[in-house]
Amino acid sequence: xxxxxxxxxxxxxxxxxxxxxxxxxxxxxxxxxxxxxxxxxxxxxxxxxxxxxxxxxxxxxxxxxxxxxxxxxxxxxxxxxxxxxxxxxxxxxxxxxxxxxxxxxxxxxxxxxxxxxxxxxxxxxxxxxxxxxxxxxxxxxxxxxxxxxxxxxxxxxxxxxxxxxxxxxxxxxxxxxxxxxxxxxxxxxx
Numbered sequence: 001x002x003x004x005x006x007x008x009x010x011x012x013x014x015x016x017x018x019x020x021x022x023x024x025x026x027x028x029x030x031x032x033x034x035x036x037x038x039x040x041x042x043x044x045x046x047x048x049x050x051x052x053x054x055x056x057x058x059x060x061x062x063x064x065x066x067x068x069x070x071x072x073x074x075x076x077x078x079x080x081x082x083x084x085x086x087x088x089x090x091x092x093x094x095x096x097x098x099x100x101x102x103x104x105x106x107x108x109x110x111x112x113x114x115x116x117x118x119x120x121x122x123x124x125x126x127x128x129x130x131x132x133x134x135x136x137x138x139x140x141x142x143x144x145x146x147x148x149x150x151x152x153x154x155x156x157x158x159x160x161x162x163x164x165x166x167x168x169x170x171x172x173x174x175x176x177x178x179x180x181x182x183x184x185x186x187x188x189x190x
Contacts, residue, residue: 064165
């Protein structure tokens with residue numbers, strides 16, 4: 001192997017490695033956030049725990065809307081006080097202020113970030129896309145609890161105020177495929 005071939009091989013290996021790492025970065029970061037609660041990412045649970053403690057936490061609710069969406073979106077309550085481990089249900093209201101059906105998806109986080117690992121959603125409108133017809137108003141529930149294990153975490157045990165924040169973004173719905181009438185007629189081979 002010549003010196004130029006060795007250099008080219010090493011450069012291609014570096015480019016390939018960088019491409020593979022870039023491709024894996026998004027799923028790895030999502031996994032990391034879900035496992036650690038980093039960035040206020042919450043957990044998903046099937047049900048609330050059997051243990052409910054007398055310690056309370058206040059959950060505040062926040063709502064934001066992408067300017068391109070054309071919706072009004074707000075929490076229907078300012079805050080809620082729950083015992084650790086107790087299931088709570090809050091509602092958000094969304095109104096489509098346009099003359100067309102619009103689909104949106106909610107992104108979410110909690111603050112402080114450390115609380116994300118202990119904030120569990122049982123049911124949430126944020127798990128699926130939401131389509132609102134022109135002028136339609138809906139109330140969307142979120143069922144959640146704060147895990148009592150938060151008290152065992154020396155870094156998070158002091159947290160007694162958590163903010164749950166949602167932002168709705170416009171979702172591009174795929175356009176329906178045109179009927180086969182628009183297709184080019186098949187050719188016959190003789």
